[in-house]
Amino acid sequence: MAHIYIYSPSGAVRDRGAFRRGVKRLQSLGHEVEIDAAALDSWQRFAGDDATRLAAIGRAAASGADVALISRGGFGIARLLPDLPYRQIAKAVEKGTRFVGFSDFTAFQLALLAKTGAVTWAGPALCEGFGTGDSSNKAGEGGKSEPDGPDDIMLACFDDLIHGIGEGTGWRLPADSAKLSLKGFKARQAPLWGGNLAVLTSLLGTPYFPDIKKGVLFLEDVGEHPYRIERMLSQLLLSGVLARQQAIVLGQFTDYTLSSHDKGYSLAKVVEWLRGHVKVPVLTGLPFGHVPTKVLLPVGLKVELLLEDREALLLWGHVHGDHAH
Amino acid sequence: MAHIYIYSPSGAVRDRGAFRRGVKRLQSLGHEVEIDAAALDSWQRFAGDDATRLAAIGRAAASGADVALISRGGFGIARLLPDLPYRQIAKAVEKGTRFVGFSDFTAFQLALLAKTGAVTWAGPALCEGFGTGDSSNKAGEGGKSEPDGPDDIMLACFDDLIHGIGEGTGWRLPADSAKLSLKGFKARQAPLWGGNLAVLTSLLGTPYFPDIKKGVLFLEDVGEHPYRIERMLSQLLLSGVLARQQAIVLGQFTDYTLSSHDKGYSLAKVVEWLRGHVKVPVLTGLPFGHVPTKVLLPVGLKVELLLEDREALLLWGHVHGDHAH
Numbered sequence: 064m065a066h067i068y069i070y071s072p073s074g075a076v077r078d079r080g081a082f083r084r085g086v087k088r089l090q091s092l093g094h095e096v097e098i099d100a101a102a103l104d105s106w107q108r109f110a111g112d113d114a115t116r117l118a119a120i121g122r123a124a125a126s127g128a129d130v131a132l133i134s135r136g137g138f139g140i141a142r143l144l145p146d147l148p149y150r151q152i153a154k155a156v157e158k159g160t161r162f163v164g165f166s167d168f169t170a171f172q173l174a175l176l177a178k179t180g181a182v183t184w185a186g187p188a189l190c191e192g193f194g195t196g197d198s199s200n201k202a203g204e205g206g207k208s209e210p211d212g213p214d215d216i217m218l219a220c221f222d223d224l225i226h227g228i229g230e231g232t233g234w235r236l237p238a239d240s241a242k243l244s245l246k247g248f249k250a251r252q253a254p255l256w257g258g259n260l261a262v263l264t265s266l267l268g269t270p271y272f273p274d275i276k277k278g279v280l281f282l283e284d285v286g287e288h289p290y291r292i293e294r295m296l297s298q299l300l301l302s303g304v305l306a307r308q309q310a311i312v313l314g315q316f317t318d319y320t321l322s323s324h325d326k327g328y329s330l331a332k333v334v335e336w337l338r339g340h341v342k343v344p345v346l347t348g349l350p351f352g353h354v355p356t357k358v359l360l361p362v363g364l365k366v367e368l369l370l371e372d373r374e375a376l377l378l379w380g381h382v383h384g385d386h387a388h
Numbered sequence: 389m390a391h392i393y394i395y396s397p398s399g400a401v402r403d404r405g406a407f408r409r410g411v412k413r414l415q416s417l418g419h420e421v422e423i424d425a426a427a428l429d430s431w432q433r434f435a436g437d438d439a440t441r442l443a444a445i446g447r448a449a450a451s452g453a454d455v456a457l458i459s460r461g462g463f464g465i466a467r468l469l470p471d472l473p474y475r476q477i478a479k480a481v482e483k484g485t486r487f488v489g490f491s492d493f494t495a496f497q498l499a500l501l502a503k504t505g506a507v508t509w510a511g512p513a514l515c516e517g518f519g520t521g522d523s524s525n526k527a528g529e530g531g532k533s534e535p536d537g538p539d540d541i542m543l544a545c546f547d548d549l550i551h552g553i554g555e556g557t558g559w560r561l562p563a564d565s566a567k568l569s570l571k572g573f574k575a576r577q578a579p580l581w582g583g584n585l586a587v588l589t590s591l592l593g594t595p596y597f598p599d600i601k602k603g604v605l606f607l608e609d610v611g612e613h614p615y616r617i618e619r620m621l622s623q624l625l626l627s628g629v630l631a632r633q634q635a636i637v638l639g640q641f642t643d644y645t646l647s648s649h650d651k652g653y654s655l656a657k658v659v660e661w662l663r664g665h666v667k668v669p670v671l672t673g674l675p676f677g678h679v680p681t682k683v684l685l686p687v688g689l690k691v692e693l694l695l696e697d698r699e700a701l702l703l704w705g706h707v708h709g710d711h712a713h
Contacts, residue, residue: 077649107653108615138615141622142661265619267593268627290433290463294590297466301594324402328432336467 068128070099071110074137081194136166153179169258174271230380250309257281283314283352315352393453395424396435399462406519461491494583499596555705575634582606608639608677640677
């Protein structure tokens with residue numbers, strides 16, 4: 064099927080069981096899995112020191128693989144930004160290697176987009192996407208002898224990517240988005256970009272933040288209290304980034320805890336606040352983030368965003384040749 | 389003594405005991421304390437809705453007080469930035485009102501500096517600086533009948549501010565700073581600026597981030613893991629902000645927890661990394677942050693930074709008239 068290259072540009076892999084399970088699952092799907100020599104390196108909290116991880120990225124770009132898949136996210140790309148082999152990566156993309164990842168990998172994707180315009184894919188990581196479940200631990204727990212496998216929708220999207228037949232994705236809008244007066248809304252010829260909100264925002268003001276106009280910006284995050292999410296959205300708002308887009312699409316924001324101090328302040332209130340401060344539509348519910356059910360999204364590709372009743376459709380399959388709009 | 393105006397521009401005051409103790413302590417120091425009508429307001433997590441807090445800021449600026457002191461930090465200034473009465477605040481500063489605060493208040497201070505150049509003071513908040521201890525609760529616990537009062541150094545700095553006799557501050561450099569080869573280092577005519585790292589960084593790319601060249605930048609934070617501190621410093625580094633300064637001065641970074649995943653990664657490693665990436669001296673140990681012992685620092689004033697053996701001296705008393713350098 065496909066040649067998949069596994070490498071570690073960010074945090075050290077601590078859960079080797081998840082790593083092994085992920086590799087086995089990709090192999091059982093028929094793929095040829097190549098593992099980078101430093102994929103399991105560890106230095107402080109990183110998957111090897113900066114030079115090691117830069118070299119691993121270089122090898123992933125030189126691998127000729129169909130997919131270069133990160134082992135996991137974490138933290139570490141920020142340090143590498145001035146030294147990433149942007150041209151080599153863009154060349155690899157041109158030759159057909161699809162770079163896939165998320166979370167900390169957002170920094171890689173956006174910097175590459177800013178420097179070269181090359182398209183990469185927001186999607187799973189090996190451990191978190193394919194290495195889920197642990198049959199050896201759960202076998203004895205009675206009734207749970209089957210491990211929780213990878214998410215079906217993520218697998219189908221990954222399969223589409225590999226076969227080059229993915230033409231878009233869709234999701235049902237939550238009530239808060241559905242009640243917006245957006246009948247007939249269309250974003251056209253819109254560069255799709257985004258990823259992890261904290262990582263994306265941490266590039267603002269640097270040469271690694273892509274200057275995308277009339278785009279569709281998608282955002283997700285994990286472990287950030289809504290006030291922090293608001294502070295980051297506020298930075299994007301006040302810097303003028305949001306107003307330059309055709310649409311803002313919020314994915315999943317997970318693993319935070321509200322406190323008694325919040326007294327009604329919530330993520331929903333933040334979205335409400337945001338909608339009061341930008342004219343651009345702010346949609347919610349995109350199945351993307353630190354959650355199992357995750358679609359794959361082409362970062363840097365021009366898309367159409369259509370709303371049909373309560374369905375949102377993000378289409379990229381026929382957008383390229385579609386200059387009639 | 390002084391007329392002190394207490395107002396709440398950010399988070400709602402939940403600890404009314406600390407508020408009352410703070411007011412009493414200021415009064416017992418001989419000050420006339422005026423409390424803003426909305427100082428104890430509460431709306432969601434904020435001290436009143438946005439209009440309420442904007443009005444409170446306006447009243448603080450119109451109060452004619454010697455010191456306008458925030459009740460506490462929290463979160464909330466970001467929302468107000470486009471609507472702050474900058475001219476009115478700058479006028480109040482001109483007439484002698486010293487605005488004092490920290491943490492979320494950093495956004496107010498830096499935006500004001502960006503928009504008007506007006507000088508404000510990084511220093512305590514009412515609850516956290518003057519409202520510490522709780523004699524009523526502890527009286528019965530045997531042996532601890534005396535509450536923990538405000539910090540002596542903070543009180544002395546606050547007193548200097550009120551009497552207009554503060555001419556600077558100094559601190560003993562920790563070993564990591566002392567071993568740098570900085571003999572004879574001087575920063576001259578350097579605008580002092582900074583505050584909370586997360587809040588300061590959240591202004592990058594917006595019109596509220598002051599464009600300070602050849603400054604002395606001081607930073608502190610609370611509850612941020614070193615990797616987040618690194619990510620924020622990285623943003624300041626990659627945006628060119630750090631290289632434009634004469635010195636970076638790190639205050640106190642507190643209340644974070646390292647995990648087993650860090651494996652030797654620490655705040656000290658982050659400082660080491662930073663020093664390897666900027667030519668500008670990075671000093672540590674400034675007594676400022678979310679800690680009791682906190683000096684008061686004039687944000688926007690030109691200072692001299694001198695190193696004498698293991699002592700760092702930040703001087704502003706005679707810098708204005710001192711054009712002979």
